[in-house]
C-alpha cells in the first residue's frame with residue numbers, strides 16, 4: 195500500500211493530495227542499538243534506535259568526524275585495561291536470531307580486535323587510522339541456549355582499543371528458517387542476492403526479519419544475458435523455508451532457451467570452507483504458462499539437484515520454492531551452475547540466492563551453576579561491569595577455566611583488585627575451583643563456608659579486614675596445599691589440624 199494517496203475532490207478542480215507519512219510500525223523483538231549515542235530516534239525504515247545504556251557497562255562514547263549518518267556516526271570504544279567487553283542482549287532460549295554488528299571509522303587510532311558471538315570467535319576486525327569510510331558489517335544467525343546473547347569485543351594486544359558502531363538483534367522464525375541453526379551451528383552472512391530487481395537494497399519493513407537483499411553484489415548478481423522479469427502486481431506466495439520476502443520473490447532473472455548460468459565463486463576465499471547456500475525460485479514469467487522450464491543445479495560441476503521444474507515443485511506458478519544445501523565445501527575456484535534440461539523450452543530462472551559461512555557447532559557457554567555463582571560474586575564485590583560469559587570465548591581477566599565441553603571455572607584471582615564487600619556464600623558453588631585468591635582487598639565479614647570446594651589447592655585471603663573465627667572445615671579440604679589468612683581481624687584458635695598438616699603451607 196502506497197503512503198501516497200490521490201484524492202480527487204471534484205470535477206472542476208482535481209486536487210492531488212499527497213502526504214508522505216513515515217510509517218513506524220511495531221518491530222516485534224527488534225533491538226537496535228546506536229552505540230555511543232545518547233538519543234532515541236526512528237530511522238527512515240521506521241526502525242527505532244536506542245542508546246546503549248543498560249546493554250554494556252564499560253567504554254566511552256565517541257562522535258566520529260565522518261559524515262556518515264546515524265547509527266554509524268557515534269561509536270563506543272573500550273580503552274579500559276580489560277581483555278573483553280560485552281553487550282548483553284535479551285533473548286528467549288531455543289530461539290533463532292540474527293545479530294548484526296557494524297564497525298566504522300575509528301578516526302583516532304589503529305585497532306585490531308576480536309568479535310565474539312556467545313562462546314564463539316566470529317571474526318578479527320582490523321581498522322587502520324583514517325583507512326575507510328565503508329562500514330564492516332557482520333551478521334550472525336544463531337540459536338540461543340540461554341536468556342541472553344553475548345556480543346563481545348576482545349583485545350588482541352593490550353594496546354588495542356576495540357569499538358562498535360551499532361548492534362542489531364532480529365528474531366527469526368524458529369519453525370521454518372535456517373533449520374540447521376537448531377543443531378548449534380552458526381551462519382555468518384556473506385550475502386542475500388536479489389535477482390531482477392531495480393532496487394539496490396530491500397530490507398525492513400519489506401523483510402520483517404530485516405535481512406538486506408541486494409541487487410548488485412560484485413561477482414554474484416546480475417550475472418549476464420539475463421532478462422529481468424517482475425510481477426509486482428501479482429501476489430507471490432513466498433512462505434517457504436527461509437521466507438524470502440514477497441517483493442524479492444516478485445522479481446527474477448530468467449535466461450533464454452538453452453542458456454547455462456554460471457556464478458564463479460571468485461568472491462570466496464581461496465581455501466575450502468563450509469557454506470550454507472539457498473536458491474530461491476518462483477515461476478513468475480507468463481511465458482511459462484505455455485512453455486516448459488526445467489533445469490538442474492550443479493555445485494563445483496557436480497549436479498546436486500535434477501529436474502528443477504519450479505512451478506511443479508512449488509505447487510503452481512507464483513509460489514516460492516527453495517532449494518538449500520546446508521553444508522557445502524566451496525572455494526574461490528568453484529562454480530554454481532544452473533543448466534537447462536535439453537527438452538526445456540525456456541532457460542533457467544533465479545529469484546534470490548543466499549550464501550553463509552557455516553561454522554562448527556558453537557562451543558557451550560559456562561556451566562550454569564558456576565555462572566550463577568560468579569554473578570553472585572560480582573554483585574557482592576562491585577564487579578558487575580564484567581559482562582558476558584566468564585569463561586568463553588575470552589575469559590574475564592580474573593578467571594581461568596578448564597576445557598570441558600561445558601567449561602568450569604577453576605581459578606578466581608582477584609588479588610589487589612581494590613574490591614570492597616563481603617565474601618558471598620555462592621563461592622561454595624564453584625566446586626571445580628582449584629585456586630581462590632582474594633588477597634589484598636578490603637573484604638569484610640566472616641569467611642563463608644567453602645567446604646564444598648574439594649578441588650581447592652590454594653586459598654589466599656590475606657591482607658583484608660575479615661572477621662570471625664578460623665573455620666574448622668578448612669582442615670578437611672582434601673586438596674588444600676596453600677592457605678594464607680594473615681593480616682586480617684580473624685579471632686579464635688588456629689585449628690590444630692591445620693598446623694599439623696605437613697602438606698600445607700599456612701600463614
Ligand SMILES: *[C@@H]1O[C@H](CO)[C@@H](O)[C@H](O)[C@H]1NC(C)=O
Pocket residue numbers: 218219220234235236242
Ligand atoms: C518512533 O515511532 C514510534 C511509533 O512506532 C513512536 O511511538 C515514537 O514516539 C517514535 N519515536 C521518536 C523518537 O520519534
Ligand SMILES: *[C@@H]1O[C@H](CO)[C@@H](O)[C@H](O)[C@H]1NC(C)=O
Pocket residue numbers: 259301302
Ligand atoms: C575532528 O574534528 C574536530 C573539529 O572539526 C577536530 O578538532 C579534530 O581534530 C578532528 N579529529 C580528527 C581525528 O580528525
Ligand SMILES: *[C@@H]1O[C@H](CO)[C@@H](O)[C@H](O)[C@H]1NC(C)=O
Pocket residue numbers: 303304322323
Ligand atoms: C597504523 O598502522 C599503519 C600500518 O600498520 C602504520 O603505518 C601507521 O603508522 C599506524 N598509525 C598509528 C597512528 O599507529
Ligand SMILES: *[C@@H]1O[C@H](CO)[C@@H](O)[C@H](O)[C@H]1NC(C)=O
Pocket residue numbers: 301302303323324
Ligand atoms: C586522520 O586525518 C586527519 C586529517 O584528514 C589528520 O588530521 C589526522 O592526523 C589523521 N589521523 C591519523 C591517526 O592519521
Ligand SMILES: *[C@@H]1O[C@H](CO)[C@@H](O)[C@H](O)[C@H]1NC(C)=O
Pocket residue numbers: 390391392424425426445
Ligand atoms: C516492475 O516493472 C514495472 C513496469 O515494467 C516497473 O515500473 C517497476 O518498477 C518494476 N518493479 C520492480 C520491483 O521491479
Ligand SMILES: *[C@@H]1O[C@H](CO)[C@@H](O)[C@H](O)[C@H]1NC(C)=O
Pocket residue numbers: 480481483484
Ligand atoms: C497460453 O495459451 C493459452 C491457450 O492457448 C492462451 O490463452 C494464453 O494467452 C497463452 N499464454 C501466453 C502467456 O502466451
Ligand SMILES: *[C@@H]1O[C@H](CO)[C@@H](O)[C@H](O)[C@H]1NC(C)=O
Pocket residue numbers: 464465466494524525526527528529
Ligand atoms: C577448491 O575447490 C576445488 C573443487 O572445486 C578443489 O579441487 C580444490 O582442491 C580446492 N582448493 C583448495 C585450496 O582447497
Ligand SMILES: *[C@@H]1O[C@H](CO)[C@@H](O)[C@H](O)[C@H]1NC(C)=O
Pocket residue numbers: 555556557558599600
Ligand atoms: C555442549 O554440551 C553438550 C552436553 O550438554 C554436548 O553434547 C555438546 O557436544 C557440547 N557442545 C560442544 C560444541 O562441545
Ligand SMILES: *[C@@H]1O[C@H](CO)[C@@H](O)[C@H](O)[C@H]1NC(C)=O
Pocket residue numbers: 563566567570620623
Ligand atoms: C548455590 O547452590 C545451591 C544448591 O545448588 C543453590 O540453591 C543456590 O541458589 C546457589 N547459589 C548461587 C548464588 O548460585
Ligand SMILES: *[C@@H]1O[C@H](CO)[C@@H](O)[C@H](O)[C@H]1NC(C)=O
Pocket residue numbers: 576579614
Ligand atoms: C564500584 O566500582 C566502580 C568502578 O567499577 C567504582 O567507580 C565505584 O566507586 C565502586 N563502588 C564501590 C561501592 O566500591
Ligand SMILES: *[C@@H]1O[C@H](CO)[C@@H](O)[C@H](O)[C@H]1NC(C)=O
Pocket residue numbers: 610611612634
Ligand atoms: C595491594 O593492592 C594495591 C592496589 O589495590 C597495590 O597498590 C599494592 O601494591 C598491593 N599490595 C601488595 C602487597 O601486593
Ligand SMILES: *[C@@H]1O[C@H](CO)[C@@H](O)[C@H](O)[C@H]1NC(C)=O
Pocket residue numbers: 694695696697
Ligand atoms: C599429604 O600428601 C600425601 C600425598 O599426596 C598424602 O598421602 C597424605 O595423606 C597427605 N597428608 C595429609 C596430612 O593430608
